[in-house]
Amino acid sequence: MSFIQPIILSTAFQQSSNHQYTLDIYRGDLEYPNAPGNKWHKLRHHLKAAEQQNASVIATFGGPFSNHLHAFGATLRHLPFKAVAIVRGELQSQLTPTLRDMADDGVELWPSTRSDYRRGIESEIVGKINQRYGSVYWIPEGGGGALGAKGCHDWANDISAMDDKYDAWVVSSGTGTTAAGLLSNIHAPDLHVFSALKGEPAQRGLILDLANQLTAESILSAELGVKLFFHSDCHEGGFAKQSPALNAFMREFADVNPNHPLDPIYTSKSMFAVFKAMKEGSWPYRRTLFIHTGGLQGWRGYSNHTNPFACS
Template structure:
C-alpha cells in the first residue's frame, strides 16, 4: 500500500469546473506503536529523558487521548515505567483507551480539571514528584519545542516522497505538529485546520513555536506568509460532530473504504477542504493532507457514528 494516496471526493462534493486534486500522506501507517504524528512528537522527549537519566516518564491526557495511547504503547517497548495523569475522575469501567494504557503497564492518576489546567504547576504534580524520584514530564500531547522539532524532521520525510503538491494540509489540536511542519524549509504553503472552537488566537501560538525551531532560512515574515489558519472547521467544538459532518463521513467512507479518517481531527479537516473545493474557493491544484493517526479514537463514539462500521449510504445524492 502506497503511503501517499489519492482521495476520491464523494460525487455530491465534486466540482467539475474547479480542477483540484486531494492526496493523503498516510502517517497513520508509519509506526506500529505511535502512528501519525505521535512518534515524531515523542522521539526527542524520549531522548531528553534518557539524557536526564530519568527513572519515570509522565504525561497528561484525557480518557480517550491518542497521545496517552501512543505514549503507553511506546513505553511498553522500553524499560522505563510510565505515569499518566488523566483528566477527570477514573470510572470503575475504564474507557477502551485507558484500558490499553493500563494494560501497557502505565500507572493512572486521576486529576481535577484545575490541576489539569495547571499541569506541571499543579499540587498533584508536586506530590508525584515527591513520591517518585527522577520523573521526566512530557507536555500534554507531546507538545513544546521538542515535539515541534520532531515534526519539523517529519516534514523532510514527507517532502522526500512528495514533490508535486503545491500545498499541505494538517489538523491542529495543540498546534505542535503544525508548528513543526511550518518550521521546515521544505514545507510548501501549509493550511492548518483547528479542531477547537474559539481557536482564533492559536495561529499566533503556532507561529511563535515555529520560530523557535525553524530552519535558519525562514524568518518570522516567511513563516507567516506560508501559513493559512482555519478556525471555522470545528463543527460544534472539540470531539463533536455535526449532522453535516456525519453525513459527509458516510459518503467519504463509501468512496474511500481503505482510507479511514479519525473522528476528532482528520474528518473535520478533510470535510472543510472538500467544501472549499466544491464552492470553488480552494486556491491550490494539488493538496496533500497529512494524516496524523488517531484512529483508536473511534472507540469513544457510538458504533452508529462510525462510518467504517455503520452501513454505507444507499447513494451519493
C-alpha cells in the same frame, strides 16, 4: 505500499466544481503501529531527552480518550522507563478502552480534578508525583513543546522526500505542535491548519512562535506567517462533537474512499473543510496533500453505528 495515496472525489462533488483538483493523502496513520500518525514523531525527541537526563520515570497528561496517552503507553511498554499518566477527570470504576489499554501496558494512572489539571506542570498532582519518584521527565500534554515540534519538523523531511511538488499541505491541529513543526521546515509549501478546538483563533500566534523557535534562518522565519493559513471555524460544534453535516460527509467519504478511514475528532473535520472549499471553488490550489495524523483509536469513544468506516 506508498504512504501517499489518492483521494477519490465523489461524482456529485465533481459535477458541482468547475476546478480540476488533485487531493492526495499521506497515510501517517499507517506509520509506527504503537504510535501512529504524528504521535511517534512528537514523542521521539522527548524520549531521547529523558534518556540523556537519566530519568527512570516519564510522565505526561491527557484525557480519558487521548490519542497521545494511548501512543505513550504503547511506546513506553517496550522501553526501560516507568510510565505515569495524569488523566483529566476522576477515574471511573470502568475505564475507557484507551485507559484499559494503558493499564495493560503498565502505565500508572493518576486521576486529576479538572481545575488542578488546568494548572499543568504547576498542578498539585505533579508535585505529588515528583515527590514520590524524584527524577521525573515530563512530556507536555499531546507530546507538545519544542521537542515535540522538532520531531514533526523532521517528519516534514520524510513527507517532502516522497513528493515535493504539492502546492499545499493540510494538517489537523489540537495543541498546534505538529503544525508548528511542519511549518518550520523549509520544504513545507503553504500549510493549511484546521483546529479541532472551539474558540482558539489565537492559536495561530502560538504556532508561529513555536515554529520560529525551530528555525535559525532569518529569511525563512520571516516567511512563516506568509505560508501559514489557520482555520478556527471547522470544529463542527466543539472538540469531539459531530454535526449532522459532518456525519453526512463522513458517510459519503467512506462510500468512495473506504480504505482511507478518518478519525472522528481531527482528520474528519479537516477533510470536510477542504471538501467544502473545493466544492465551492474557493480552494486556491491545484495539487494538495492531506497529512493524516492518526487518532483512529478515538472512534472507541463513540457508538459503533456512528463510525462509517467500521463497515465500509
